[in-house]
Amino acid sequence: MPPKKNPLGLNPLQLKTLTLVQELARVAGNPVEGEPGAVAVGRMPHPHGNHFHLGDAVVASKDATGLSNPAVWTALERKGLVHSGGPMGCVVTPEGLDYDTGLRDALTAAAAQRAVE
Numbered sequence: 285m286p287p288k289k290n291p292l293g294l295n296p297l298q299l300k301t302l303t304l305v306q307e308l309a310r311v312a313g314n315p316v317e318g319e320p321g322a323v324a325v326g327r328m329p330h331p332h333g334n335h336f337h338l339g340d341a342v343v344a345s346k347d348a349t350g351l352s353n354p355a356v357w358t359a360l361e362r363k364g365l366v367h368s369g370g371p372m373g374c375v376v377t378p379e380g381l382d383y384d385t386g387l388r389d390a391l392t393a394a395a396a397q398r399a400v401e
Contacts, residue, residue, distance in 0.1 A: 289386060292363045301350030301357075302365060302380065303387040304343065309376045311339035321378030328352075328373065 294302065305325060313323035329336040331345035350356040357368040365380035 289384075292365075292383070294359070294363070294385070297350045297353065298356050298359050299385045299387055300347055301353075302360060302383060303385045304338065304348055304351065305366065305374065305376055306381060306383075306385070306388070307338055307341075309381060313376065316375055319375070321381070323376050323381060324373065325376060326373045
């Protein structure tokens with residue numbers, strides 16, 4: 285039987301936020317001493333206008349509203365995907381890094397398309 289999509293039952297905003305945090309961890313994260321596989325993200329990006337930069341990609345601000353939503357951070361932390369620092373940064377757990385949100389390709393493809401336009 286194939287693995288269940290979204291086994292933790294994250295809502296769409298939580299999925300988008302986790303996807304962005306996963307990408308931030310890949311682009312600008314640092315390993316966490318004493319917590320194998322965890323990655324610290326020092327600070328969240330600040331949108332300017334209708335977008336923000338995530339590595340070489342440009343992400344629409346509308347896709348990142350969860351980054352400043354305390355309820356989203358609480359849910360992600362409760363499910364063991366992050367140790368929250370909220371908008372000031374966070375630690376993404378190995379489970380959080382490995383969680384398949386199903387959105388990575390869509391968000392990065394949309395960001396890449398906007399960069400071309």
